[in-house]
Amino acid sequence: MSSTNGSDDRRGPSLNRRTLFAGASTVGALAAVATVLPKQAPEAVEAVEAPKPERGGGYRLSEHVKQYYKTTQI
Numbered sequence: 001m002s003s004t005n006g007s008d009d010r011r012g013p014s015l016n017r018r019t020l021f022a023g024a025s026t027v028g029a030l031a032a033v034a035t036v037l038p039k040q041a042p043e044a045v046e047a048v049e050a051p052k053p054e055r056g057g058g059y060r061l062s063e064h065v066k067q068y069y070k071t072t073q074i
Helices: 017-036 063-072
Strands: none
Touching: none
């Protein structure tokens, strides 16, 4: 004998229209709440500028450059 909600007792519950619409409305409500929540702006980070060289150039051996040089060694 089949049940009235469209599920088969041997295979477990099936996805019916009511469950589908309930899930879709939940996702829609969460998306609406996410757009209404205030966005938190990242804190401004002040860049510390080194003094410019007097004779031109401007190359600095920074930490990320040192890390790159380490990766190129054979």
